[in-house]
Amino acid sequence: MIGADGVNNTLDDVIDVAKKAEKVGLDNVWLANIFSFDAITALALIGRETHRIGLGSAVTPTYPRHPTAIAQQALTAAAASNNRFTLGIGLSHKVVIEDMLGMSYDKPARHMREYLSVLMPLARGETAHFEGDHYRVRGMALNIPGAQRLPVVIAGLGPVMLKLAAELADGTNTWMVGPKTMENHILPVLHAAGAAAPRVVAGLPIVLTTAVDAAKEKIAKDLTIYGQLPSYRAMLDREGAAGPADIALVGDENQLRGQIKRFEDMGVTDFNAAIMATDDGAYSRTLDFLASVNS
Secondary structure, eight states, rough: BBBSSOOOOOHHHHHHHHHHHHEEEEEEEEEEOOSOOOHHHHHHHHHOOOOOEEEEOOEEEEEOOHHHHHHHHHHHHHHHHSSEEEEEEEOOOHHHIITTTTOOSSHHHHHHHHHHHHHHHHHTTOEEEEEEESEEEEEOOOOOOOOOOOOOOOOSSHHHHHHHHHHHEEEEESOOHHHHHIIIIIIHHHHHHHHHSOOEEEEEEEEEOHHHHHHHHHHHHTTTGGGGGHHHHHHHHHTTSSSGTTTSSOOOOHHHHHHHHHEEEEEEEEEEEEEEOOOHHHHHHHHHHHHHHOO
């Protein structure tokens, strides 16, 4: 995943990282949407510069964007990338939506249900009709030549959001979820809600290194905020982890292969690797390792 490590890349840098990921043989590149580039726009540009690799937003906040607008933008990115784009959306956090943007974060699950009720028909190329508390859409259709059915995953961590991911979307895009929590919480809730073969994206920090303690110390410092936001804090508590460094994938090749395989064996479909540059050469070293795992 590009953008989760706080590195201040230029747009050209982001495109170059995606092109290198494609060149070494990775399957997907995910772009965070925090306080830098708009992920969907950047991925549309990446789609014009790449040929094979899958592209996805991880994740674009819903509250500041009307579902018809995000559908139009995402389907445009799909057309720009020959339908290699997956839209990842999420609620963001109360501190962002209310404290920074001055919007109401009241009843977030209802907001997401209504959002998907408008978005998903448009993602399928259908006409949206919906009357709700937050959105009223009457006969909205989009015509995006070249765009096909748009895959949509939502940032679901709690039971209610995971049920929505299973019932209305194509799966979930997680962040800061360790292996025990994935196996004993995320996957069982999805399957209990009727998702037969959901797309499950596991996003975690990773670095190939023998200097494990130093790497974890830097990860703990760089990713402190994720141990404080309530939704991620809840997942870390389920895992019995003090902070992000405790669930980060850090170690030598054998250790990392085993950790990644554990997620794969339990039913995770995509590993969203947030490579942490904990020392000189760590990024390239870890990228090459991930390419070897994927080969």
